[in-house]
Amino acid sequence: xxxxxxxxxxxxxxxxxxxxxxxxxxxxxxxxxxxxxxxxxxxxxxxxxxxxxxxxxxxxxxxxxxxxxxxxxxxxxxxxxxxxxxxxxxxxxxxxxxxxxxxxxxxxxxx
Amino acid sequence: xxxxxxxxxxxxxxxxxxxxxxxxxxxxxxxxxxxxxxxxxxxxxxxxxxxxxxxxxxxxxxxxxxxxxxxxxxxxxxxxxxxxxxxxxxxxxxxxxxxxxxxxxxxxxxxx
Numbered sequence: 622x623x624x625x626x627x628x629x630x631x632x633x634x635x636x637x638x639x640x641x642x643x644x645x646x647x648x649x650x651x652x653x654x655x656x657x658x659x660x661x662x663x664x665x666x667x668x669x670x671x672x673x674x675x676x677x678x679x680x681x682x683x684x685x686x687x688x689x690x691x692x693x694x695x696x697x698x699x700x701x702x703x704x705x706x707x708x709x710x711x712x713x714x715x716x717x718x719x720x721x722x723x724x725x726x727x728x729x730x731x732x
Numbered sequence: 733x734x735x736x737x738x739x740x741x742x743x744x745x746x747x748x749x750x751x752x753x754x755x756x757x758x759x760x761x762x763x764x765x766x767x768x769x770x771x772x773x774x775x776x777x778x779x780x781x782x783x784x785x786x787x788x789x790x791x792x793x794x795x796x797x798x799x800x801x802x803x804x805x806x807x808x809x810x811x812x813x814x815x816x817x818x819x820x821x822x823x824x825x826x827x828x829x830x831x832x833x834x835x836x837x838x839x840x841x842x843x844x
Contacts, residue, residue, distance in 0.1 A: 625775075661836065662819070662836055662837055663834065663836050664776070664821065664834040665834070666831055666832065666833075669831065677831050711775050711776075713775070719764060719766070719781060719825055719832075720766070720778045720781060721766075721776075721778065721832065722778070723775030723776045723777070724775050725773075725774060725775050726773070726774070726775050
């Protein structure tokens with residue numbers, strides 16, 4: 622059983638389009654995250670939600686908007702995609718002991 | 733601003749030897765430090781967590797040390813195997829919100 626799942630795994634789109642990435646966790650965790658991993662492999666946090674409440678909001682363009690309909694789901698919507706948005710986006714979840722469980726990633730390519 | 737440095741070059745070692753990876757940090761006082769493994773095309777997988785008041789942690793062939801004076805963590809894999817080949821990431825955290833700050837990772841290659 623997949624603990625943290627993301628869809629889609631690959632996303633290729635044109636500049637200016639709007640796209641969404643979905644994430645679901647079946648671990649019963651209270652906290653979920655979105656990370657961006659760029660071509661240099663740096664993993665940087667973007668957002669974090671705890672029980673549907675936004676608790677971390679890093680310096681991310683307003684074109685990125687997370688939404689958490691319930692504590693098992695955290696989606697990421699991106700408006701007006703730009704070339705620099707190309708990266709791998711990871712969803713993660715955690716509960717106690719600060720351990721984070723990552724999804725398989727979504728590779729976004731903006732043409 | 734906070735900075736985390738890991739061995740920028742890949743570490744190549746022979747099977748059976750001990751691999752030692754380094755994580756140094758500045759401008760940060762973490763409450764804990766974690767190590768993750770990442771395989772190509774996959775998400776990071778948690779390996780070990782060590783708290784600021786702990787000097788050493790072990791799990792099977794893995795050992796982590798944490799020196800808050802030197803601002804350094806060492807990650808050891810004993811009796812390394814080709815299957816240990818991956819990128820290893822260190823991450824620092826402090827508390828509420830569980831925000832983790834990751835290093836860029838070190839690529840480990842174990843040759844048979």
